Amino acid sequence: MSDEEIMAGEGSEQAAVEGGALGPQPSKRGFYLTARQAFGILAGALVVLLVALIVWLLFFMGGSSLVTRGGGTRAGIKPVFTIDGPGTGDKPRFDRPMSAAFGTDGRIYVSDTGNNRICVFDSRGKFLFEFGSFGVAKPLPGAKNTWVLGKLNYPIGIRVDSQDGTVYVADFHNDQVQAFTSDGKALRAFPDAHKKVGKGSSGADGQGIAVTAVAVRAGKVYATDQYQTFEFDTNGKLLKQWGKPGTAPGDLDHPNGVAVSDGGTVYVSDSNHARLIAYGKDGKVKWTYGTLPNAQGSQESSAPLQLPRGATVTSDGRIIVADAFGFELVSLSQEGKLNARYGERGTEPGQFNFPNDVDASGDRLVVADKENGRVQVLQLVGR
16 A cells, blocks of 8 residues: 555544544533632632631630630639730720729720720620820819810729619719710719818818719719718719718728619728728618728738728629729628638739729629739639
């Protein structure tokens, strides 16, 4: 067979394959991926999902880097989380916060005393906003008055009205209580810091009240100064005042905590007398818990209370007192009997370093852990 015949035969076979014996073949249409392309798209989708999950966790789990969650249970304290500050702005950390309170919507309000502001967090510790700034209502001779409504000078105590969410702040050096909306808008200040209050008070020059603690219950606002307890309506009208310097059962020496039960009993932490006093609606003493320091002013470490500060009443009627020098929370019955003691000194979650205030919401407490520069949300174990 000649070379020409061979080449002709190969051409015939090729023609038969391409379009002859098997007929015309349809062309492939549509979108097709190689294995490598499919893997790349899947990996990209997983990366997007992972980033979305991280963002969700940061937002809903309390995105501030200054929130620490959990911790081991110790001395009857189960830590839920601690907050060291807003974690943002020029002042990301607290400066010796002296009070904290729960809001009606689960918010946490912190009196950041050294920074002259109120910081607000959600129920999981995520920073929301802050309000207040430094302002002096009673300057020294020759100095300038820099106060306008809403400015603060060493805010000590804070409580929130469970009825309407109004926030009441003990504006200590300005000798007044200030009221704000739940979102931090200034509403009013009372009493008048430049007028005598009722029978008198311990504000500078005997005007206003050097307010050390506040409480609000059933349309009444309660405040303490260096030796008295005051009762106002929510508009700031003075209704009652009681207390005086001395060591008798109802006398006071620098009280730094006040709480009120649903029944109207007023509990006052008589700090320098190392006791808690329960007053009836008429201002008369119902009972006291604690013992007076000795003649030198010192207190035994085994005393019932050493330096009681902030106090609160739980939903089941227990009175919880923050004992700063005892580094613990003390639980009392409505009859003034000891229920239990919780806490110990330290810097770990669930430990305290001069706790200054406590507030309750459901089974949770929030504690202003002053010298640790933080607030702690916790639960009591074995109540």
